[in-house]
Amino acid sequence: MRVKIHPSGLMGSIQAPPSKSCTQRACAAALLTDGKTVIDNIGKSNDEMAAVDIIRRLGAEVSVKGNKVAVVSGSNIFRSPDPNKSLVVDPGESGLSMRMFAPIAALFNFDITFNGKGSLVKRPMDFLDTYLPKLGVTVFSNNGKLPVTIHGPMKAKEITVAGGLSSQFLTGMLFAYAKAVTKPTILRVDNLMSRPYIDLTLDVLNKFGFRVSHKDYKRFEILPYQPEHGLVRKYNVEGDWSNAAFLLVAGAIAGPVAVRGMDMDSVQGDKAVMDALYQCGADVKIGRGGIRVTPAPLKSFDFDATHCPDLFPPLVALASYCSGVTTIRGVTRLLHKESNRALALREEFGRMNVKIDLDGDVMKIHGSDQVKGAKVDSHNDHRMAMACAVAATKAKGVTTISGAEAVNKSYPSFFDDMKKLKMQVTVYPR
Numbered sequence: 178m179r180v181k182i183h184p185s186g187l188m189g190s191i192q193a194p195p196s197k198s199c200t201q202r203a204c205a206a207a208l209l210t211d212g213k214t215v216i217d218n219i220g221k222s223n224d225e226m227a228a229v230d231i232i233r234r235l236g237a238e239v240s241v242k243g244n245k246v247a248v249v250s251g252s253n254i255f256r257s258p259d260p261n262k263s264l265v266v267d268p269g270e271s272g273l274s275m276r277m278f279a280p281i282a283a284l285f286n287f288d289i290t291f292n293g294k295g296s297l298v299k300r301p302m303d304f305l306d307t308y309l310p311k312l313g314v315t316v317f318s319n320n321g322k323l324p325v326t327i328h329g330p331m332k333a334k335e336i337t338v339a340g341g342l343s344s345q346f347l348t349g350m351l352f353a354y355a356k357a358v359t360k361p362t363i364l365r366v367d368n369l370m371s372r373p374y375i376d377l378t379l380d381v382l383n384k385f386g387f388r389v390s391h392k393d394y395k396r397f398e399i400l401p402y403q404p405e406h407g408l409v410r411k412y413n414v415e416g417d418w419s420n421a422a423f424l425l426v427a428g429a430i431a432g433p434v435a436v437r438g439m440d441m442d443s444v445q446g447d448k449a450v451m452d453a454l455y456q457c458g459a460d461v462k463i464g465r466g467g468i469r470v471t472p473a474p475l476k477s478f479d480f481d482a483t484h485c486p487d488l489f490p491p492l493v494a495l496a497s498y499c500s501g502v503t504t505i506r507g508v509t510r511l512l513h514k515e516s517n518r519a520l521a522l523r524e525e526f527g528r529m530n531v532k533i534d535l536d537g538d539v540m541k542i543h544g545s546d547q548v549k550g551a552k553v554d555s556h557n558d559h560r561m562a563m564a565c566a567v568a569a570t571k572a573k574g575v576t577t578i579s580g581a582e583a584v585n586k587s588y589p590s591f592f593d594d595m596k597k598l599k600m601q602v603t604v605y606p607r
Contacts, residue, residue: 178582180592182569183601184550187427190435190466191594193416195220195244196445197587201273202348202378203412204228205281206385207248208237209356211404214385216246218414222587224271231266231278235285252404255284255330263288270295270586273345275323279305280349283314283331284357290326295557298323304339304346311336333357333399340369340394348378354399355387364397370510372484373446380444384412415440418447420588421468422491423563425450427598428470429459430498431570434598437467446485453480453492457499477501477544486510486518489540490564493522496542497531497568503542508535521561525553529568529576550574559586566592570600582607 200219205228207214219225219241229246233239236254240247266282268274268291275291279302282289303321310316313332318325333354340347347366354364369375372394382389388400416438428434441448441463451468454461456478460471477499482488486507496503511518519540523533528551532543550572555562562583569576581604584591592602 178580178607179605180566180578180581181603181605182566182576182578184572184574185431185570185599185601187431187434187570187598187600189598190437191424191598193421193424193436193438194588194590195414196417196419197222197225198273198374198377198417198419198445199381199414200225201228201271201277202381203414204232204246204248205277205352206381206387206412207410208232208235208250208281209352209387210385210410211251212249212406212408212410214248214250214410214412216248216412216414218244219246220414220417222589223269223585224274224587227267227269227271228274231268231274234264234266235282235289255286257285257287259287263290265290265292267292267294268297269293270297272297272300273348275302276343276345277349277352279325279327280309280331280346280353282327283309283312283329284353286330288326288328290324293323304343308336308338308350331357333362335363335365337365337367340366344369344371344374347375351375351378351382351389351397351399355382355389356402358399358401360401362399364399366395366397369394370483371446371486373444376444376446385410415443418443418445418450419487420591422447422450422488423494423567423591424594425454425468425470426491426495427567427570427595429454429457429472429475429495430567431472433469433471435467435469439468447488449485450488450491453478453488453495456480457495475499475544477503479504481506483507483510487560489518490522490560491567493526493533493540493542494564494568496544497526497529497548498546498571499544501544503544505540505542506538508538508540518558518561521556521558522564525556525561525565526568528553529565529572531568548572550576552577552579554578555580555583557583559583559588563588563591566595566602
């Protein structure tokens with residue numbers, strides 16, 4: 178899909194999309210919970226639907242009606258009397274679903290094979306080969322990449338995992354341990370990155386009745402799961418700060434834009450976009466109508482995105498319109514995303530006359546009022562497509578984005594929502 182965007186003054190109010198990170202975690206928790214769970218306010222992105230499909234294939238009874246998912250599960254799904262049973266699941270291009278459900282698959286006593294699509298087949302999964310065998314799990318991978326076959330059951334015990342590898346893998350380990358332990362067990366973690374994502378994991382686990390806590394993100398204590406029989410558990414998915422960041426930045430560049438449905442007390446790490454908006458001088462007001470962002474003279478800012486790397490694309494779009502040189506730290510967290518986002522951002526924003534310097538873990542964006550419309554490519558990366566679209570709203574000239582269908586991964590209604598905010602965008606299907 179190709180989209181063409183003309184410079185547009187934005188105006189209006191929009192409901193934030195549901196958090197796909199919360200939806201995916203809630204699906205995993207519902208799979209592990211005995212009884213019935215109703216998950217309300219789910220989105221329909223590719224990643225969310227992949228998580229719903231995975232728990233169905235793993236044995237849960239799943240029904241989807243509108244924006245609600247009803248899940249019925251129980252401990253009987255983890256044991257099969259057939260030693261030759263095998264399942265194949267497909268996380269699509271979702272790194273979270275792959276890395277989270279792989280340790281959960283280690284709870285089962287038969288073969289479960291993970292395939293994948295697009296960039297996911299190139300992303301590293303070697304931590305599965307490193308850690309799961311220590312827990313009595315057999316793992317066959319393609320030299321640390323997909324496809325991966327896992328055969329449990331896991332024998333949960335105290336081990337130490339490297340937190341710098343992937344917070345998504347640690348999320349999966351915490352889910353699996355929360356279900357598997359039969360006595361209080363410690364999971365130790367060295368050098369944890371993306372701590373807010375683990376805060377979100379613990380928040381979901383605790384809301385589903387699992388008992389997991391930590392000390393300084395280095396020592397996680399997991400207590401045995403105690404089923405609550407006869408309870409219908411309900412979980413409401415909050416708004417997605419990762420995607421709302423693009424809407425809020427669009428408001429700062431070309432608004433005013435109001436975003437409804439965001440929880441200011443959320444533990445989602447990407448809520449930190451608010452810090453960047455305040456730093457750069459955007460006019461931000463929070464009220465009953467949501468978060469309203471209005472353009473103002475924007476200045477460069479200094480931001481550490483080490484623990485919230487998904488903010489790089491919207492913050493680069495924001496920095497493009499800030500006078501001076503903006504510094505964003507945490508570049509090394511971008512190497513194994515849907516694209517190498519550091520290089521992709523430098524390349525595509527370079528086409529839009531925005532100079533980006535990369536120096537180790539630091540990115541410097543030279544902002545100005547000379548952002549130009551250009552022909553750019555998404556690199557099959559949803560956040561790249563949205564970042565270029567937001568930057569195009571005030572560029573001098575028309576911007577054309579190839580591969581814009583990448584937004585389906587996390588925010589399928591992105592361009593429809595931007596049209597509601599008066600963006601002049603034309604969509605050309607392939």
